[in-house]
Amino acid sequence: xxxxxxVNTMIVTKGKEExxxxxxxxLVKSGYRLYPIDIPVSVRKTKNSEDIGTxxxxxxxxxxxxxxxxxxxxxxxxxx
Amino acid sequence: xxxxxxVNTMIVTKGKEExxxxxxxxLVKSGYRLYPIDIPVSVRKTKNSEDIGTxxxxxxxxxxxxxxxxxxxxxxxxxx
Amino acid sequence: xxxxxxVNTMIVTKGKEExxxxxxxxLVKSGYRLYPIDIPVSVRKTKNSEDIGTxxxxxxxxxxxxxxxxxxxxxxxxxx
Amino acid sequence: xxxxxxVNTMIVTKGKEExxxxxxxxLVKSGYRLYPIDIPVSVRKTKNSEDIGTxxxxxxxxxxxxxxxxxxxxxxxxxx
Numbered sequence: 001x002x003x004x005x006x007v008n009t010m011i012v013t014k015g016k017e018e019x020x021x022x023x024x025x026x027l028v029k030s031g032y033r034l035y036p037i038d039i040p041v042s043v044r045k046t047k048n049s050e051d052i053g054t055x056x057x058x059x060x061x062x063x064x065x066x067x068x069x070x071x072x073x074x075x076x077x078x079x080x
Numbered sequence: 081x082x083x084x085x086x087v088n089t090m091i092v093t094k095g096k097e098e099x100x101x102x103x104x105x106x107l108v109k110s111g112y113r114l115y116p117i118d119i120p121v122s123v124r125k126t127k128n129s130e131d132i133g134t135x136x137x138x139x140x141x142x143x144x145x146x147x148x149x150x151x152x153x154x155x156x157x158x159x160x
Numbered sequence: 161x162x163x164x165x166x167v168n169t170m171i172v173t174k175g176k177e178e179x180x181x182x183x184x185x186x187l188v189k190s191g192y193r194l195y196p197i198d199i200p201v202s203v204r205k206t207k208n209s210e211d212i213g214t215x216x217x218x219x220x221x222x223x224x225x226x227x228x229x230x231x232x233x234x235x236x237x238x239x240x
Numbered sequence: 241x242x243x244x245x246x247v248n249t250m251i252v253t254k255g256k257e258e259x260x261x262x263x264x265x266x267l268v269k270s271g272y273r274l275y276p277i278d279i280p281v282s283v284r285k286t287k288n289s290e291d292i293g294t295x296x297x298x299x300x301x302x303x304x305x306x307x308x309x310x311x312x313x314x315x316x317x318x319x320x
Contacts, residue, residue, distance in 0.1 A: 002166035002193065003116040007276050009249040032117060033162065034274075036083040036247050037142055061141030062117055082273065086242035087196050089169040113242065116167050163276040196243040197272060197302055221301030222277055 005032045010042040011055060011071060023073045024058075033067040035060050043073065053077050085112040090122040091135060091151060103153045104138075113147040115140050123153065133157050165192040170202040171215060171231060183233045184218075193227040195220050203233065213237050245272045250282040251295060251311060263313045264298075273307040275300050283313065293317050 008029075017025040035041070035057050042051045059070040097105040115121070115137050122131045139150040177185040195201070195217050202211045219230040257265040275281070275297050282291045299310040 002168050003119055004164065004166050005194075006162040006164050007247070007274065008162050009276050009279070009281065034114070034247065036249050037112060038145075039083050039249070041249065059141065059143040061139065063139040065118075082246040082248050084244065084246050086244050087167070087194065088242050089196050089199070089201065114167065114245075116169050119169070121169065163279050192277060194274070198305075199243055219301065219303040221299065223299040225278075 003032065005034055008033045008035050010044060011035070011057070011069070012044050012047050013052075015045060020070070021072075024070060025055075025073065026068065026070050029067045029069070031065060031067065032062050035067070035069055040074070041071075043071070051077055083112070085114055088113045088115050090124060091115070091137070091149070092124050092127050093132075095125060100150070104150060105135075105153065106148065106150050109147045109149070111145060111147065112142050115147075115149055120154070121151075123151075131157055163192070165194055168193045168195050170204060171195070171217070171229070172204050172207050173212075175205060180230070184230060185215075185233065186228065186230050189227045189229070191225060191227065192222050195227075195229055200234070201231075203231070211237055243272065245274055248273045248275050250284060251275070251297070251309070252284050252287050253292075255285060260310070264310060265295075265313065266308065266310050269307045269309070271305060271307065272302050275307070275309055280314070281311075283311070291317055 013027060017027045020026050037057045037060055040054045043053050043055045044051055053073050053076040055071040055073045057069050057071045061068045093107060097107045100106050117137045117140060120134045123133050123135045124131055133153050133156040135151040135153045137149050137151045141148045173187060177187045180186050197217045197220060200214045203213050203215045204211055213233050213236040215231040215233045217229055217231045221228045253267060257267045260266050277297045277300055280294050280296060283293050283295045284291055293313050293316040295311040295313045297309050297311045301308045
């Protein structure tokens with residue numbers, strides 16, 4: 001009786017995030033993933049790219065083998 | 081940088097569940113709790129009472145320091 | 161950056177447990193598994209068999225993609 | 241029936257780490273903490289200080305309300 005889950009320490013968007021507010025974004029990931037909520041996490045476009053910025057995850061939900069997160073981008077790293 | 085949560089192995093309703101379908105119930109618990117999804121778990125009224133039945137949790141969501149779950153009661157133990 | 165693990169709600173021995181004390185047993189499982197510690201969990205021989213008894217997990221360790229647990233069997237269900 | 245656990249996304253040493261090999265360190269933290277294993281994590285002296293470097297956690301064990309970790313420091317950020 002086990003439930004597979006992946007512990008995630010950062011948000012990897014793969015460019016699939018949707019803006020739902022001024023600084024708020026929603027993102028759907030496959031499988032059940034454990035994200036830290038209410039603490040600062042790095043946001044990246046891909047696993048090995050530089051940090052885009054820092055976010056607070058405000059909501060996590062798991063259903064039908066998907067994980068939905070809502071996060072607020074609180075700082076954006078300057079990119080030149 | 082730590083996020084407190086509680087690993088839960090069963091559903092303890094404390095009589096606060098709401099029926100939202102034929103065999104489906106919704107329940108709100110305080111804090112962030114990790115529940116196993118899609119596998120059979122025991123349902124109890126209180127921590128130390130007998131099992132009421134068995135359920136499958138279909139949805140878990142975390143927000144504002146609360147955990148919302150939706151579960152389907154799949155078997156009911158006879159109670160006399 | 162994700163770490164796969166499995167949330168486990170009971171101990172499934174598959175007969176591979178080793179007795180290391182009067183009521184204490186050690187068991188090695190593949191992969192990283194999250195077990196509840198210090199709370200009563202069911203012990204079974206296989207996933208779908210009846211409960212053998214109830215145990216308290218006293219130690220869990222993760223290393224080299226294996227999970228080692230030490231548990232104390234606190235009650236044994238009568239088997240005829 | 242719940243087991244309190246804290247999800248940790250980085251190693252905060254508070255200067256309490258013990259060197260056990262060339263680049264290997266051991267650290268004991270209070271309570272049960274979930275650390276990502278086998279993936280790169282930041283190492284800091286305090287929660288709000290700069291990163292000291294990057295490490296891979298190679299072993300995590302939970303017992304008697306403590307979490308023991310062994311990690312290998314794989315890169316050290318230059319500090320002037």
